[in-house]
Amino acid sequence: MTAPTACFTYGSLMCEDIFRAVAGQACAAEPAQLAGYRRHPVRGEDYPGIRPTAGTAVDGVLYRGLSTTALARLDAFEGAQYQREAVEVRTAGGTVVAAWVYVFHPAQAHRLGAGDWDAAAFMHHGKARFLRRHRPTDRSDM
Template structure:
């Protein structure tokens, strides 16, 4: 286990887990201490089959929300979100990788280290080659 794995980082969500999204009600409602608008720089947003992918790269900004889980809900929530995103550490079949990245709070511009589910390398390569970037970086405004 790395130092980052041992930390209880907040989550940066940018698609169906955002407040008002269908997976927010299923997974996050009642399990968070705070939810606030934020952005991830150095990534572009691409549409997927009903949900988006953040693809890391030198350009772009993804709009979303920084979600801080209740401490007592953290471990169960982390496991549930990994299952939702079909993420397993080191699995080459992953659609997403969970990575620690700095995101910026909209209020005050404060950077915060958070977990972000980004497109796994094979998915990211396909999207860069054939995908269409959501120019606004905002899944809700697409």
Template sequence: MAAPPPAAAATEPHSVFVYGTLMAEEVVRVLLGRAPPSSPALLPGHRRFSLRGRVYPAILPAPGYAVSGKVFMGLTNRELHVFDMFEDEEYVKKTVEDTLEKSLTYAYIWGNEGDPDLYGEWDYEEWRKVHLKDYLEMTQEFMDEIGQF
């Protein structure tokens, strides 16, 4: 794997590849108070899955697949910490390389490769139509709970 980005030393700014609910700038605005600059991105060697009983997806390494998403750039240490808390312990933050920007960035990879709840392909547009409103409310509740840290 390529060397970790300078962000690994906790220096700003950071970049994060997102592929699920965080592709919705409305969600990111609730979390960070802004929508950082972003660009389309493609993460090779990974596959996006739905998770039974959950409205958010997971990605896992999978040769021959690629996950489309976006990279948020220019995140502060505080903003990266908010993403870390939001993604919770089920995800592992790893350094990856997206093929569109040709840059090293962080991504949150599902921590349980053998999870029996993984299935099929997660659909972003369907999620927006069906779950965005409730997800925004849940995200605001999350921010209210963590307050200023």
């Protein structure tokens, strides 16, 4: 398999302004879904983590055309609590695309809360708090 040039996002990076600031580039974005994973809140944080879970799926945003520099910036932003994995996601149009995704590291699983992360609550309340706490690398275009 050729290394993906797309990234599937399911939390704060679904916001194009945050993604652009972290990655350092704008990318084409579209809705997509990752089967076989579940999204959980991270205790004490506004962002989620995913882990493999049979029979479930995560909705998110697929960004295409990442440069190697953008991928390195995403790696640095996600840090040690996530591990980057190659997966296949399905776009809203039904196309299957190879993509990178950041999965919550198994050693950190105790930090995941029960239930599903609430994307709507993040947009209404958590995004501003997230931006204050985590300050993406380049905020000049946010």
